[in-house]
Amino acid sequence: MSINFLIHRAKEIQAVIEANASEIEKLDQEIGDGDHIFNVQRGIKLVIELEAVIKDLPMSKALNQIAMKVLSGIGGSSGALFGTLFMTMAKGNDIDNGVDYKKAIEIFADGVEAVKQRGKADVGEKTMMDVLIPVSNCLKKGVEDNKDVKEILKEAIEVAEKGMFSTKDLLATKGRASFLGERAKGHIDPGARSSQLMIKTVCESVLNS
Amino acid sequence: MKKFMNSADDFLKESLQGFGAAHQDIVNCHYDPNFITRATPTKEGKVALISGGGSGHEPMHGGLVGYGMLDAACPGFVFSSPTPDQMLAAAEKVDSGAGVLFIVKNYSGDVMNFQMAAEMMQGPNESVLTNDDVAVEDSSFTTGRRGVAATVVVEKIVGSLAEHGGSLQECKALGDKVNKNSGSMGVAFSSCTVPAAGKPNFDIGDDEMEFGVGIHGEPGRRRDKMKSAQEITNELLEAINEDLKPEANEEILLFVNGMGGTPLTELYLIYDNAKNMLDKKNIKISRSLVGNYCTSLEMQGASITLTKLDEELLKHWDSSVHTAAMRWGV
Numbered sequence: 190m191s192i193n194f195l196i197h198r199a200k201e202i203q204a205v206i207e208a209n210a211s212e213i214e215k216l217d218q219e220i221g222d223g224d225h226i227f228n229v230q231r232g233i234k235l236v237i238e239l240e241a242v243i244k245d246l247p248m249s250k251a252l253n254q255i256a257m258k259v260l261s262g263i264g265g266s267s268g269a270l271f272g273t274l275f276m277t278m279a280k281g282n283d284i285d286n287g288v289d290y291k292k293a294i295e296i297f298a299d300g301v302e303a304v305k306q307r308g309k310a311d312v313g314e315k316t317m318m319d320v321l322i323p324v325s326n327c328l329k330k331g332v333e334d335n336k337d338v339k340e341i342l343k344e345a346i347e348v349a350e351k352g353m354f355s356t357k358d359l360l361a362t363k364g365r366a367s368f369l370g371e372r373a374k375g376h377i378d379p380g381a382r383s384s385q386l387m388i389k390t391v392c393e394s395v396l397n398s
Numbered sequence: 399m400k401k402f403m404n405s406a407d408d409f410l411k412e413s414l415q416g417f418g419a420a421h422q423d424i425v426n427c428h429y430d431p432n433f434i435t436r437a438t439p440t441k442e443g444k445v446a447l448i449s450g451g452g453s454g455h456e457p458m459h460g461g462l463v464g465y466g467m468l469d470a471a472c473p474g475f476v477f478s479s480p481t482p483d484q485m486l487a488a489a490e491k492v493d494s495g496a497g498v499l500f501i502v503k504n505y506s507g508d509v510m511n512f513q514m515a516a517e518m519m520q521g522p523n524e525s526v527l528t529n530d531d532v533a534v535e536d537s538s539f540t541t542g543r544r545g546v547a548a549t550v551v552v553e554k555i556v557g558s559l560a561e562h563g564g565s566l567q568e569c570k571a572l573g574d575k576v577n578k579n580s581g582s583m584g585v586a587f588s589s590c591t592v593p594a595a596g597k598p599n600f601d602i603g604d605d606e607m608e609f610g611v612g613i614h615g616e617p618g619r620r621r622d623k624m625k626s627a628q629e630i631t632n633e634l635l636e637a638i639n640e641d642l643k644p645e646a647n648e649e650i651l652l653f654v655n656g657m658g659g660t661p662l663t664e665l666y667l668i669y670d671n672a673k674n675m676l677d678k679k680n681i682k683i684s685r686s687l688v689g690n691y692c693t694s695l696e697m698q699g700a701s702i703t704l705t706k707l708d709e710e711l712l713k714h715w716d717s718s719v720h721t722a723a724m725r726w727g728v
């Protein structure tokens with residue numbers, strides 16, 4: 190995983206989110222406050238705009254810059270949660286000497302764990318954690334079992350999609366949708382949908398390279 | 399969407415610039431990161447009070463910066479939490495060394511961002527979390543009750559204590575007490591439109607109201623058919639009383655808050671109807687506040703807040719205050 194890799198994936202994610210923007214916005218208007226899509230779009234744009242600043246930096250510094258930019262530039266819960274994700278990834282051991290796929294999975298999993306702490310949300314609460322936690326577990330398990338990287342990524346895509354769909358019938362107990370009680374049932378969580386799209390984009394991009 | 403705006407991107411900046419210019423005797427607006435401070439530096443040894451939240455709730459919080467209330471406010475984008483860099487810059491500007499008290503409404507974005515700021519901050523700091531909205535069930539399995547209009551009451555009363563030499567711990571304790579003594583509930587007749595979104599946050603029929611609405615138009619307890627003002631007021635007060643349990647002859651503050659699109663004429667009508675019901679229950683209205691303080695853009699609607707008052711709270715409610723939105727005793 191290089192900085193060039195990060196920027197390119199961000200550009201691909203930007204296109205995918207753009208293509209699904211109205212669906213995500215609609216999901217958020219059903220059970221949230223309608224600002225999720227703008228937060229995500231603003232965050233991705235800010236990361237892409239960092240290209241010139243971070244392209245020659247060591248990985249830890251680049252990830253930290255991304256974290257601070259996402260934190261201050263997005264606002265809301267998304268900013269704090271994605272800021273926490275990148276800030277934790279930046280603290281990964283020895284990442285300035287190269288990040289292979291095993292290392293990338295390790296720091297991503299650490300990041301997801303920190304996001305879980307920050308948002309105090311676990312699987313089953315109708316949030317993006319219903320996608321991120323199973324994906325993180327699937328990736329870690331794949332490395333432990335010495336599976337082929339392509340196989341791991343294919344599994345991760347499936348796990349992400351399953352997690353996203355699982356939010357449909359859940360009662361929200363975290364985030365703004367929790368105020369709706371029973372009324373949130375039957376709707377897919379917009380954060381779960383946007384993070385599933387991001388996971389899918391990154392995994393497919395690696396698979397097709 | 400019809401709004402006074404030139405572009406969604408400049409909406410907040412231009413509004414802040416206008417606010418800063420109109421009230422330059424009271425506040426200073428700072429940009430990138432955005433925060434509002436008093437026009438004069440914090441008095442040596444005074445605890446600094448900092449609040450903040452998404453924009454669109456004006457005058458909360460910028461209009462509550464000034465003598466006797468806040469030292470600084472951090473406005474986020476419309477309906478979006480401010481970020482730690484704003485809070486840290488504000489704290490650096492207004493901390494006189496006696497510490498910083500963050501006053502935070504219980505919405506997950508606000509809570510997480512203020513928490514990160516508190517973690518990154520070097521000096522002593524405490525936080526008061528407001529959660530006065532009785533519309534939402536409070537339990538360990540939910541995000542919990544929302545912080546709404548009683549935040550204004552917390553900022554007024556704790557602001558007075560800080561002005562009169564209260565320590566950081568004392569200010570924190572009083573803030574928690576005012577929050578505990580308060581209950582609020584709101585109702586909305588129409589939706590509101592975030593400038594960047596360009597369309598209403600939710601759909602609501604001409605004959606419908608959202609009962610227990612939050613301050614972003616997010617749903618509350620239920621969708622109801624329209625009723626008379628007295629019926630709506632009774633239902634709001636019943637929900638609050640059930641939670642707050644004020645006793646007969648107990649003194650309370652009755653705060654009728656407009657959501658932005660309801661005229662004062664109607665807010666005073668609600669006050670009258672609320673007084674009818676509270677009089678019947680022998681609950682003594684000893685202080686009143688009526689107006690648009692904790693708004694949701696152009697939403698038509700109102701909330702009622704009751705705060706149980708004891709001698710300490712009365713004293714700090716009555717003490718002088720000089721902000722853009724609240725001004726008495728000066």
